[in-house]
Amino acid sequence: MSAWSYYISTLAVYFGIDVLSGISLNLQYGYAGVVNLAFIIFQSVGAYVAAATALGPDTGAGAFQHYIFAASLPFPIPLVLATLAGGALAGVVGLFSLRRMRRDYQGAIMLIVSLIALQVVTADVSLFNGSNGLTGVPKPLSFLPVGPLSYQWAYAGWVFVFCVAVYLLVRWLSRSPWGRALKAMRDQEEAASAIGLNITVLRLQVFVVGGLIAGLSGGLLVEYIGAWSPGAWGYAETFVIFTAIFVGGLGNYRGVVLGVLLVPVVFLQVTQFLPQIGYPGLMDSLEWVVIGLLFMLCLLVRPRGILPERKPVATEANAFPFATPGLLPYLRRRLGRPVA
Template identity: 75%
Template sequence: MSAWSFYISTLVVYFGVDLLSGISLNLQYGYAGVINFGYIIFQAVGAYAAAVVTLGPSGGAASFQQYVFGANLPFPLPLLVAAAAGAVLAAVVGAFSMRRMRRDYQAAVLLIVSLIAIQVVEADVPLFNGSNGLTGVPRPLLWLPLSLQGYQWAYAAWVLALGGAVYLLVRWLSHSPWGRALRAMRDQEDAATALGLNITAMRMQVFIIGGAIAGLSGGLLVEYIGAWSPDAWGYAETFVIFTAIFVGGVGNYRGVLLGVLLVPIIFLELPRFLPQIGYPGLTDSLEWIVIGLLWMLCLLLRPRGLLPERRFLARPEPTRDSA
C-alpha cells in the first residue's frame, strides 16, 4: 500500500496549498470584494523566489538552466522569501490596480496582468529559464532521519500545520474590526468612505496580505514538487480556486475548506483514475471544460455557495446578569 500512502500524502500537500490559496482569495473577494483574476502570478512568484534561493548560484547561460539571483538559503528562509516576493509583487501590481475604479475594470486589468506575466516569463529566458522552467529544486531538511514515506507525511503535516495557522490567523483578522470595515467597503463603498474609511489603503492591505499568502503557498508547492514552469500557472489555474470558493461558500471560511476539498480533489485528481479516453491530453481538456461548466452552474444556481456567508444582524447586546 506504499503507493497509496504516497498518493494520499501528495493529495494532503495539494489540499494544504489549495487551502492557502482559497483563504487568500476569500479574504480578497469574499471579504473585501477585490476580484483578483491574477491570483496565480502571486503564487508563481513565490514559487520562483523560493526556487532561486534554494538552487544555489546560477551557472549562467552555459548551464542547463539559468535564473536570476541564485542563493543557497537554509530552510525555512526560502518560504519567508516566497511570502515576501508575493507581498512585493502585490504592492507593485496593487499600486496601479487597487485605485478607485469600477470592479469589472479592475478584474479585467488583473487578468491582463496575469496573461502578460506568463508571456514575459516564457520569452525572457535569463529570468526564470523561460518556458522550460526551473527543475531540481532540493527538498528541505532531507537529512532528517525519516524513511521516504515518513518524510512524505512529515511534509504533508508541515503544510497542513501552516495552512491551519494561516486559516486561524486570517479568520481572526476577518472577524476583527478591520474585517468588518472590509465588508462595509465591499457592500457599500460610498457609505464606507463617508464613515472615513480609506478604501484604497484597505484594498492595498488586503491585496498585499493575500499576495504574501499566495507566495507562501507557491513556496510550499515548489519545495514539494521540485520544479516550476509556466505550465504550472496558466491563467486558468486561478479559476480552479475561484470555483472552489464559489462551490464552498463566498465569505465563509468553512465553505472555503469544503470547496477546496471538493473541487481540486474531485475534479482534478479523481479523473486520473478514470480510464484514458481518446488521444493523450483529451482528459485534461475535458477536466477544464467540467471546471468551466461547474463555475457557470454555481453562478447560476447558488451564487453564494453551499455554505453561504452568515448574515450579521444588529441585535442588542445580551445583558450580563441574564447570562
C-alpha cells in the first residue's frame, strides 16, 4: 500500500512540475506566438543553480564534483536564485535570438541553442561537473518532522502551492492589457505594431517571464530528485511539453492541465507497466518514437488540440462597461446562471 502511495506522490510531483513547464510554454507560444524550443535549458539552468547553491563548497575533503556558484544557502534562497537564473538566461538568449523573423527560423535557432548548450555543459567539467552532473542535493523540506512517505506528499503539496500561485499570476497576466497585447502580436503582428505595441519588447518580456517559470520548475525538480545531469535535458524533453500543450489545446490553461495529464503523466507512465520487451532500454527508445508520432498525429487530426482556445466573441453581454443596459445579463453570465 505504501509503495502505491509513494508512487502516486512521485507522479503528483512530476505532474505539478510539468504543469509549470506547460504554463510557461503556453504563455510563450499559445499566447504570444514565441517559439521556445530551447525551453529545457531554462529549466536546466534553474536546476543547476538550485543544486550548486545548496550543495556547499566544492573543494576540500570528500569533494568529488566540481561546479560554479558553489554555496550552501538556506532553504528558500536556492529556489529564488534558480527562478532568477532562468529569467536571466532567457533575457540573454532572447536579446540576440528574438529578432523579427519567420517562426520556423526562430524555432530552429532556439533548437540549435539548446543543442549547443548541452554540448558545452557536457564537455566542460568545470561548469556543472560535465556529463556526470550534480548529485546529493539536500532535501529542502528536511526540517519537517515527518517520515519519508509524508515527506513525499508534503513536497507534492509544496509544488502544488507554486502551481496554483503561478497559474493565478499567469491567468491574471494573460487577461490584463499586456496579455491582450500578446494575443494581438500573435495573431496580427503588423497590425499590433501599427497600433503602437513594441513587438521586440513584448517578445522579450514574455520570454523572460516564461524563463522565470522554467527556472522555478527546474529548481523544484532538482530539489525533489536530488540530482541533475545532461542526460535530463535533451531537446526531446522540450518536445514532450510541446506535445502536451498541442494535444491539450493551445492558448488556454485547461488545455495545459489536460495535456500534461495525458502526455507526460499517463502516457509515459503507462509504459512502465507494460511488459519489457527486447533488450533493456528498448522501451525507452520506443517511448520517444511514439511521442514523435503522437505529435504528428495530433497536428494532423486535431491541430487545435482537444480543448481549443475559445475565440473572444464581442456580444452585448460581454461588453459590460460600454453597454450598461446589459449589466444584469452580464452579471448573470459571469455568475454562471442562464440569461433570462
